[in-house]
Amino acid sequence: MNAMANTSSMASRLSATGTANALELRGVSKFFGALAAMQDITLTVKPGERRAVLGSNGAGKTTLFNCITGDFLPTSGVVRMFGEDVTKFPPHDRIRRGLRRTYQISLLFGGLTVIDNVYLACRGVSRNRFSLIRPGRSDALMHAAADLIEAVHLTDVHDTLVSELSYGQQRQLEIALALAGAPRFILFDEPAAGLSPTERRDLIDILNNLPGHMGYIIIEHDMDVALRVAESVTMMHNGRIFKEGKPEEIEADPEVQELYLGGGFTHG
Amino acid sequence: MAVTEDTGTAPINGKPQSWWSGLSLASVPTPYWFVGAILLLLPVLVGPFMLFQVFGWALILGMIALSLMFLGGYGGMVSLVQMSVAASAAYMLAIFGESAITQISLGWPWWVAIPIALIIATAFGTLTGALAVRTEGIYTIMITLAIASAFFYFTRQNYVLFNGFSGFNGVTPPELFGVDWRQPTPFYYLTLFWAAVAYLSVLYVSRAPFGLALQGVRDNARRMEALGYNVTAHRIAAYVLASFIAAVAGILLVWLNGQVSPGTAGIGPAIDILIIAVIGGLARPVGPFIGAIIYVLLRTFALDFMVSIGLSGERFQLLVGVVFLAIVFWSPDGILGLWERWRNRMNSTDRLTGKARDNDGGSEV
Numbered sequence: 075m076n077a078m079a080n081t082s083s084m085a086s087r088l089s090a091t092g093t094a095n096a097l098e099l100r101g102v103s104k105f106f107g108a109l110a111a112m113q114d115i116t117l118t119v120k121p122g123e124r125r126a127v128l129g130s131n132g133a134g135k136t137t138l139f140n141c142i143t144g145d146f147l148p149t150s151g152v153v154r155m156f157g158e159d160v161t162k163f164p165p166h167d168r169i170r171r172g173l174r175r176t177y178q179i180s181l182l183f184g185g186l187t188v189i190d191n192v193y194l195a196c197r198g199v200s201r202n203r204f205s206l207i208r209p210g211r212s213d214a215l216m217h218a219a220a221d222l223i224e225a226v227h228l229t230d231v232h233d234t235l236v237s238e239l240s241y242g243q244q245r246q247l248e249i250a251l252a253l254a255g256a257p258r259f260i261l262f263d264e265p266a267a268g269l270s271p272t273e274r275r276d277l278i279d280i281l282n283n284l285p286g287h288m289g290y291i292i293i294e295h296d297m298d299v300a301l302r303v304a305e306s307v308t309m310m311h312n313g314r315i316f317k318e319g320k321p322e323e324i325e326a327d328p329e330v331q332e333l334y335l336g337g338g339f340t341h342g
Numbered sequence: 343m344a345v346t347e348d349t350g351t352a353p354i355n356g357k358p359q360s361w362w363s364g365l366s367l368a369s370v371p372t373p374y375w376f377v378g379a380i381l382l383l384l385p386v387l388v389g390p391f392m393l394f395q396v397f398g399w400a401l402i403l404g405m406i407a408l409s410l411m412f413l414g415g416y417g418g419m420v421s422l423v424q425m426s427v428a429a430s431a432a433y434m435l436a437i438f439g440e441s442a443i444t445q446i447s448l449g450w451p452w453w454v455a456i457p458i459a460l461i462i463a464t465a466f467g468t469l470t471g472a473l474a475v476r477t478e479g480i481y482t483i484m485i486t487l488a489i490a491s492a493f494f495y496f497t498r499q500n501y502v503l504f505n506g507f508s509g510f511n512g513v514t515p516p517e518l519f520g521v522d523w524r525q526p527t528p529f530y531y532l533t534l535f536w537a538a539v540a541y542l543s544v545l546y547v548s549r550a551p552f553g554l555a556l557q558g559v560r561d562n563a564r565r566m567e568a569l570g571y572n573v574t575a576h577r578i579a580a581y582v583l584a585s586f587i588a589a590v591a592g593i594l595l596v597w598l599n600g601q602v603s604p605g606t607a608g609i610g611p612a613i614d615i616l617i618i619a620v621i622g623g624l625a626r627p628v629g630p631f632i633g634a635i636i637y638v639l640l641r642t643f644a645l646d647f648m649v650s651i652g653l654s655g656e657r658f659q660l661l662v663g664v665v666f667l668a669i670v671f672w673s674p675d676g677i678l679g680l681w682e683r684w685r686n687r688m689n690s691t692d693r694l695t696g697k698a699r700d701n702d703g704g705s706e707v
Contacts (some may be wrong), residue, residue, distance in 0.1 A: 143568060169570035181568075183561035186554065194558045197551050198569035204579055205551040251569065 094157030096121045096259045096289045097142065102151030104137050111137040112313045115151070121258070123289045124281075126304035126321070128297075130333075134313040135293045136178060139261045142291075143175050144168050156258065170199055172258030176251070176265055178293070180244045184237035188228055191236055192219040192250050199255030218254070226250040227276065242273045249280060260290040266299045278302050301325070309333075381534060390526035398530050398598055400631070400638040401537040405591035407618040407630030409584040412544050415624035416553060417580045418560035423470045423486040425615045426493040427585045428592030429607030431463035433497065433504060435513060435593055436602055442512025443505050452516040460589045467585025468578060475577035490612045498604035509603025513596045524597065533594050537631070540587045544627040547583065556580050621669050623678025632677050640665060 097119040104112040112134040119125055127135050140146040142153060144165040153161045160168050183191050196215040197203055209216050223229055226246040231239060236247065245265060252260050262281075266274050274296070281303040284290070294300040300307070300321075307324040309317040311333060317324055324330055385393055406428050413419045439455030441447040450458075474485045497504040515523035515532070523529055547553040555576055558566045563573045596602045605611075614637065622633025644658035653660075673680040 145564065145568070164572070165567040166570050166572050169568060175568055177565070177568075181562050181565040183558045183565070185561050186557055190554055191558075194551075194554055194566075195569045197555065198566070198571050202551060203555060203571060204576070206547055208546065208550045251565075254569070 094121075095119060095154070096123065096156060097291075098152075098154040099142070100152045100154075102138075102141055102148045102153060104134075104141055104146055105149045110313050112141065112148075115315055117308065117315065119259075119289060119291065121156075121289055122287050123306065124304050125289075125291045125306045125308060126300040127291055127293050127308050127310060128295075128300065128324070129310035129316070132312075133310040135310055136263060137313075138310070139175060139263055139291075139293070142168075142261060143173065166198075172256065173261070174252040174254075174257040174259070175261040176248045176263055178263040178267065180248045182236045182244060182247060182251070184235070187233050187235055188223060188239070188247060189216075189219055189232050191247060192222050192254060195219075195251040195254035196222075222250045222253055225253070226280065242269055245269060245273070246276075249277070253284075257288055260288065262290055262292040262294075264293050264295065266294060266296050274299060297325075385527045385530060393530045394526035394598070396638050396642055397635075398526070398533050400634040401533040402591050402594045402598060403615070403618055403638065404631035404634035405537050405540050405594075406588050407615050407622070407634055408540055408544060408627055409588040409591070410615055410619045411622075411624050411627060411630045412584045412587070413580055414619065415626070415629075416548060416556045416560060417577060419471075419475065419577060419580070420483050420616070421471070421474065421486045421581070421584070422483060422612050422616060423467065423474075423490045423493075424584065424588045425612040426490045426607045427463050427467040427470075427588040428595055429497075429602060430466050430493065431459045431589035431592030432513075432596035432602040432606060433510070434459035434462045435596055436510035437503065439513065441510040443510050446503070446505055447510065456593060459593060460586065463589035463592060464582060464585045467588060468582050471581025471585070472578050475574055475581070487609075487612070490607065491609055494604055494608050494612075497607065504604075507604065509601060509606070510596075511601035513600060513602065515597040524600075529598070533598075536590055536594060540590065541627050541631070543583075544587070548627070552576075552579065617666055621666060621676055623676030625675060625678055629676055629678045636665070636677070637662070 095118050097117070099115050099117040102112065102115045102117075103110065115134075115138060117138075127138065129135050137146065141148045144160070144163055144167075148161065151161070152159060155168060155171060155173060158171070160171070183194065186194070193209070193215060196218050200215060220229075220232070223232055226249055228243060228246055228250065231243060236244065239247065245268070249262075249265060252262070265281075266277055269277060278299060281290070281292070292300065292303060294303075304321060307317075307319060307321050308315060309324060309330055316333070317327060317330055319327070380387070384397060388397070406424050409427075410421060410424045413421050413424075435455055436443070436447060438448050438450050438458050439452055440449045448455075470486060470489050473489070474482045477485055497509070498507055500506065515529070517523070521528050523532055548557070555566065555571055558569075559571070559573050559576055566573050566576070595606070599606070618633040618637045619630050620633070621636055622631065623629030640662045641658070644661040645655045648657055648661060649655045669676065673683075675682075
């Protein structure tokens, strides 16, 4: 009886968290002085949903990411993650709750090796961040880090200093850092920027092979990439949400085409 | 020196190793054995003056500079308060333990006074750190410099606790195991032991999660936040460890000098610690000790040198300054940087052919 009661209560808890949106923004605005970088953004992303955010430079896409991660505190509005109000949380508390992000310009630890970078990412979302004991080679997190390095095809440069990596390799490492631990929701800020066609294909493979429960938002200028990895699209313009919908709807939308110089938006 | 400074990582599928990996004696390169042997045999090789006043002092200053190296080299935080932390430990030992100033000193036994001194000095350094970590770069330097000078003026003007201008004298190490630790050879081994402990600890911690994360904070604090680290807490924790090392050095310093006074923690000595760390090199824990030995040799023998070339002896600071200038000019990363560049040139291979280059460093076409 007792066990059954426990099971049912756990089931109800699970379904409660299951129904909570991965991400919910209500009326979020960010002003820098008088400049509105982002105004009155209301956005809902379901768990496991994969969404692309499009928009020209200055549309407020990266500001949106910074408000979600807590790099910036929004001027007004509420940010909820998996049902929890995180508006005032510092970034590290959001990350420990399963949020991850990559940066448009790689933010890596140039003075450390590839394995150390990924190991730090794994350690950051687990216990003993302040441990004074060296990790052994058989350390579980070391193995997790090595697996991630393999997943982003960087095994060859396992022990190389990050400052010596090529641009494309740094972009791949950027993704490995975001996949560390058990991410529930990831923000990718232009992961394909500056990649070669082959590297782009690799990137699309990596994104499409992510486990189904891992939702993400991806900022991407390259429509070819965006449409292949996203199931919904949010268009931003001048700090506001301009359109939301399925990729093909957005692509066919005359207003969107107008915005993108009459059809220069297609990927043909 | 039982830990190599090798930052490389063996392949994952190698034999399983645990936390002590890298500590095995077999992995210590020959030069370390050589330096270690010389340091251990030094009492046979040099006289008591060199042992006590030069090497003893250098090891102590090296430890204080090591605490700065830990903050600066690994954490990217240049703190000028390390000498004040050491001096505060020295003062606390004089106040709680025994000194010639019996009306102030409480005369508690050393095994009570030393832990109290270490705790108070570490707390002082940590508190300073907690104020300083919210700032970056030059502002960290300014805040720690302000606290260092406040500490200096406070000790000079406070007579109730710090005995003002004259400070405390007659502070001696306890006689333990029937050894008079103030004698050059025992004192040298005492400082060598603690310097080695401090050096190996920093070396070890630099590859532990805490030390790696600290280097991550140095390279990119914002990204560390985005990986789940509380950057502020991490920086303050770095001050705890650095302050503790400086505090241990402070205890040794008061035993070396037999006294502590405001001059111990003046602005000059505070900046000297920075000079020592920079001369030696901030990149690796051995740097501060190299810097300290150069600094102490200059301080000790510059006077004779100035007189011998017909200049006034009190201008010895000129020579210290010129050497500092020369090192920073030729090698911004200190003696360590010079050494590494020389070694790279010796070992460099041509990237195209994989063959060893000529030792003149010129590249083949």
